[in-house]
Amino acid sequence: MSENDLVVLLVQARANNERDAITGMLLYAEGAFLQCIEGPEYNIADLMGRLELDPRHTNFRVIHESHCDDRRFDDWTMGFRAVSAADVEGVLARVDVPRPEGGTALELIERLGRSPG
Numbered sequence: 001m002s003e004n005d006l007v008v009l010l011v012q013a014r015a016n017n018e019r020d021a022i023t024g025m026l027l028y029a030e031g032a033f034l035q036c037i038e039g040p041e042y043n044i045a046d047l048m049g050r051l052e053l054d055p056r057h058t059n060f061r062v063i064h065e066s067h068c069d070d071r072r073f074d075d076w077t078m079g080f081r082a083v084s085a086a087d088v089e090g091v092l093a094r095v096d097v098p099r100p101e102g103g104t105a106l107e108l109i110e111r112l113g114r115s116p117g
Protein backbone atom coordinates (compact mmCIF):
# COMPACT_ATOMS: atom_id res chain seq x y z
CA MET A 1 0.00 0.00 0.00
CA SER A 2 1.25 3.48 -0.83
CA GLU A 3 1.39 6.18 1.81
CA ASN A 4 -1.58 7.81 0.11
CA ASP A 5 -3.57 4.55 0.25
CA LEU A 6 -2.87 4.37 3.98
CA VAL A 7 -4.03 7.94 4.52
CA VAL A 8 -7.26 7.26 2.61
CA LEU A 9 -7.83 4.11 4.66
CA LEU A 10 -7.28 5.92 7.96
CA VAL A 11 -9.52 8.87 7.11
CA GLN A 12 -12.31 6.45 6.20
CA ALA A 13 -11.74 4.23 9.25
CA ARG A 14 -11.61 7.13 11.69
CA ALA A 15 -14.80 8.76 10.39
CA ASN A 16 -16.69 5.45 10.63
CA ASN A 17 -15.23 4.61 14.01
CA GLU A 18 -16.19 7.95 15.48
CA ARG A 19 -19.76 7.34 14.28
CA ASP A 20 -19.74 3.79 15.67
CA ALA A 21 -17.97 4.45 19.00
CA ILE A 22 -15.09 2.19 17.94
CA THR A 23 -11.51 2.77 19.07
CA GLY A 24 -8.30 0.87 18.40
CA MET A 25 -4.81 0.68 17.02
CA LEU A 26 -3.55 -0.31 13.58
CA LEU A 27 0.05 -1.42 13.06
CA TYR A 28 1.55 -1.70 9.59
CA ALA A 29 4.78 -3.31 8.45
CA GLU A 30 5.79 -4.30 4.96
CA GLY A 31 2.28 -4.90 3.66
CA ALA A 32 0.98 -6.61 6.80
CA PHE A 33 -1.55 -5.15 9.23
CA LEU A 34 -2.17 -6.00 12.84
CA GLN A 35 -5.19 -4.27 14.32
CA CYS A 36 -7.03 -4.05 17.60
CA ILE A 37 -10.66 -2.86 17.43
CA GLU A 38 -12.83 -2.25 20.49
CA GLY A 39 -16.37 -0.99 20.99
CA PRO A 40 -20.02 -2.01 21.30
CA GLU A 41 -20.54 -5.61 20.27
CA TYR A 42 -23.09 -4.83 17.57
CA ASN A 43 -20.84 -2.26 15.91
CA ILE A 44 -17.80 -4.53 16.11
CA ALA A 45 -19.75 -7.33 14.42
CA ASP A 46 -20.73 -4.93 11.68
CA LEU A 47 -17.15 -3.73 11.19
CA MET A 48 -15.86 -7.31 11.14
CA GLY A 49 -18.24 -8.04 8.28
CA ARG A 50 -16.84 -5.10 6.33
CA LEU A 51 -13.21 -5.94 7.11
CA GLU A 52 -13.63 -9.54 5.98
CA LEU A 53 -15.01 -8.40 2.63
CA ASP A 54 -12.45 -5.65 2.07
CA PRO A 55 -10.31 -6.55 -0.97
CA ARG A 56 -7.39 -4.69 0.62
CA HIS A 57 -7.10 -7.71 2.93
CA THR A 58 -5.77 -10.94 1.45
CA ASN A 59 -5.41 -13.16 4.48
CA PHE A 60 -7.77 -11.81 7.12
CA ARG A 61 -8.04 -13.58 10.43
CA VAL A 62 -9.11 -13.04 14.02
CA ILE A 63 -6.40 -13.73 16.55
CA HIS A 64 -8.21 -12.87 19.74
CA GLU A 65 -11.68 -11.84 20.89
CA SER A 66 -12.76 -10.89 24.38
CA HIS A 67 -15.31 -8.92 26.38
CA CYS A 68 -13.88 -6.15 28.51
CA ASP A 69 -15.05 -3.19 30.52
CA ASP A 70 -12.10 -0.92 29.87
CA ARG A 71 -10.79 0.07 26.48
CA ARG A 72 -7.06 0.05 25.83
CA PHE A 73 -7.23 2.74 23.14
CA ASP A 74 -10.08 4.96 24.26
CA ASP A 75 -8.16 8.03 23.07
CA TRP A 76 -7.90 6.77 19.45
CA THR A 77 -10.66 6.47 16.81
CA MET A 78 -7.88 4.41 15.16
CA GLY A 79 -4.28 4.91 16.17
CA PHE A 80 -1.69 4.13 13.53
CA ARG A 81 1.98 3.18 13.63
CA ALA A 82 4.30 1.95 10.96
CA VAL A 83 6.56 -0.59 12.67
CA SER A 84 9.52 -2.66 11.59
CA ALA A 85 9.26 -6.10 10.05
CA ALA A 86 11.24 -7.40 13.02
CA ASP A 87 8.60 -6.06 15.39
CA VAL A 88 5.86 -7.72 13.41
CA GLU A 89 7.77 -10.98 13.24
CA GLY A 90 8.00 -10.83 17.00
CA VAL A 91 4.26 -10.37 17.18
CA LEU A 92 3.41 -13.05 14.64
CA ALA A 93 5.70 -15.57 16.27
CA ARG A 94 3.46 -15.26 19.28
CA VAL A 95 0.08 -15.03 17.57
CA ASP A 96 0.58 -18.10 15.41
CA VAL A 97 0.03 -20.06 18.55
CA PRO A 98 -3.67 -20.43 19.28
CA ARG A 99 -6.14 -18.24 21.06
CA PRO A 100 -5.07 -18.29 24.70
CA GLU A 101 -1.95 -16.47 23.52
CA GLY A 102 -4.05 -13.83 21.77
CA GLY A 103 -3.95 -11.65 24.86
CA THR A 104 -0.20 -11.51 24.43
CA ALA A 105 -0.70 -10.17 20.89
CA LEU A 106 -2.96 -7.47 22.30
CA GLU A 107 -0.33 -6.41 24.76
CA LEU A 108 2.24 -6.27 21.97
CA ILE A 109 -0.03 -4.10 19.83
CA GLU A 110 -0.42 -1.78 22.78
CA ARG A 111 3.31 -1.67 23.46
CA LEU A 112 4.28 -1.10 19.81
CA GLY A 113 1.40 1.31 19.21
CA ARG A 114 2.37 3.48 22.13
CA SER A 115 6.13 3.32 21.85
CA PRO A 116 7.80 6.65 21.02
CA GLY A 117 9.17 7.45 17.56
Ligand SMILES: Cc1cc2nc3c(=O)[nH]c(=O)nc-3n(C[C@H](O)[C@H](O)[C@H](O)COP(=O)(O)O)c2cc1C
Nearest residue numbers: 009012013014016017033047050051054056057078
Ligand atom coordinates in the same frame (compact mmCIF):
# COMPACT_ATOMS: atom_id res chain seq x y z
C1 LIG B 1 -6.19 -2.79 7.43
C2 LIG B 1 -7.58 -2.20 7.39
C3 LIG B 1 -8.13 -1.64 8.54
C4 LIG B 1 -9.40 -1.07 8.51
N1 LIG B 1 -9.92 -0.55 9.66
C5 LIG B 1 -11.16 -0.01 9.64
C6 LIG B 1 -11.72 0.53 10.81
O1 LIG B 1 -11.12 0.55 11.90
N2 LIG B 1 -12.97 1.06 10.72
C7 LIG B 1 -13.68 1.09 9.55
O2 LIG B 1 -14.82 1.57 9.55
N3 LIG B 1 -13.16 0.59 8.43
C8 LIG B 1 -11.93 0.04 8.43
N4 LIG B 1 -11.39 -0.46 7.29
C9 LIG B 1 -12.17 -0.32 6.03
C10 LIG B 1 -13.28 -1.35 5.94
O3 LIG B 1 -12.74 -2.59 5.51
C11 LIG B 1 -14.34 -0.89 4.96
O4 LIG B 1 -13.77 -0.61 3.70
C12 LIG B 1 -15.05 0.37 5.42
O5 LIG B 1 -15.43 0.25 6.77
C13 LIG B 1 -16.29 0.65 4.55
O6 LIG B 1 -16.73 1.90 4.91
P1 LIG B 1 -17.97 2.60 4.17
O7 LIG B 1 -19.17 1.76 4.52
O8 LIG B 1 -17.99 3.97 4.78
O9 LIG B 1 -17.66 2.59 2.71
C14 LIG B 1 -10.13 -1.05 7.29
C15 LIG B 1 -9.58 -1.62 6.15
C16 LIG B 1 -8.31 -2.18 6.18
C17 LIG B 1 -7.73 -2.76 4.91
